[in-house]
Amino acid sequence: MMIEGWAVRVQKVEGERRRQELIAGDALDRTLHPRAEGSDLLIPVTGSPPGTERALFEEIQVPPTLPRHEQVGGIAIMQENDVSGAEEILKGRPSTHTVLCSEGAVKGEFRTKSFTTLAGIPTTRTTISEYGHRLIIDLSLAYFSSRLATERQRIHSYIAEGEVICDMFCGVGPFPIALSDRASWILACDKNPAAIHLLRENLLANNTGNVLPMLGDASHLGELFPDTFDRVLMNLPLIAIDFLPIADQITKPGATIHLYALQEQEGEYIDQIRSIILESTITERYLRSYSAGKWHAVYDIKKD
Known part of the structure; x- marks a missing residue:
């Protein structure tokens, strides 16, 4: 008008x-x-x-101010059990098909969350687009964070053509799929059967043929898989440091390990890393705030 x-x-x-x-x-x-x-x-x-x-x-149409939420594909996630607010989000975001309420923190062996449907289609499954890739996710079955999309592109920029890579905790496959066009091949390991099932769907959806899905416990990678790698990803922030000896075991001299951690102070894990990998160059990077007094960091560990 x-x-x-x-x-x-x-x-x-x-x-x-x-x-x-x-x-x-x-x-x-x-x-x-x-x-x-x-x-x-x-x-x-x-x-x-x-x-x-x-x-x-x-006239400039000013979009309505919607209740606080996180958007993941077609799903909006609220922290409050606010049905009327959920209806506002559903009306204000035409691409949203579901509004969920998160029922707490990530928990359990497979790092999953529970949700209540507040509005829309009762589902925890959706599809997101990330730098030209299509990822099918299910928030209740396998952990996924869209907040690491930029980090995945940073790692992509470091990879030399033909690298052999291992993702020790691959989830639904965002790292392997993002890196597959530069790698020779990638071993994608996870102990969550639902995550591996979704990974296989995502490999098909993105026509990715050089990623090998592996259902298994990363602590046994040195025994289960005889190869060594040029690069290892360790995105299990709460306990990834416990698996660093395995990452050291399965990497070549000169390889790079990306260790993700939740920490309360700068350099919190550097001494522990140096005690495991005696000869290395370590670069610590801040990724994002996680909670009050705690943040998500990554240690890029270059083996000498």
Whole structure:
């Protein structure tokens, strides 16, 4: 719908400079879109200062403020059991098919969560897109964090063509699928059968043929698989450090290990890493805040 308002008429080439002047003078009408008219630009303004004219503008639609939630594919996750708020989210986000309430922290052997459906389709399964890849996930069956998408691209940028990689705790496969176009092949291990099932679906969905799914306990990798690797991923933040001797065992000299950890102070695991891998270069990186006084970090460990 078009709305009549006051406008300043300027040539298009002068449009941005004049708009900044109007912003500085607190005279820009931020509720209306500027409109081109031939070689001119009509900029909406508040009031009617000299040199203005009446013009029709398209109103800027301000999206409604929705209750706090995390969006994962077509699922919105709330921390509060707020049914009315869930209905608002469902109406305000057309691509959302389900609103869930998280019933607590990640728990159990397979790092899963429980959820209650507040609105929409009662499901914990959805599909997300991440840097050109399609990932099928089920939030109640296998752990997944979309917050590491940028981290996956960082690791991708480090990989040399033809590397052999092991993901010790692969989940539904976001790291292996993101890295597969540069690696020679990738061993993707997880002890959660549901995660491996979803991984197989995701490999098919992304036409990925150089990832080998393996259902098994990473603590036995040295016994179960005879090969050694150029790079190992250890994204099991609560206890990954316990598996570092295995990662050391299955990596070649000069290999890189990416150890993910939740910590309360900078460098919390450096001494422990050095006691296990005696000759190495360690780079610690902050990823994100996890909770009050605790953050998610990654240690890039380059074996000498």
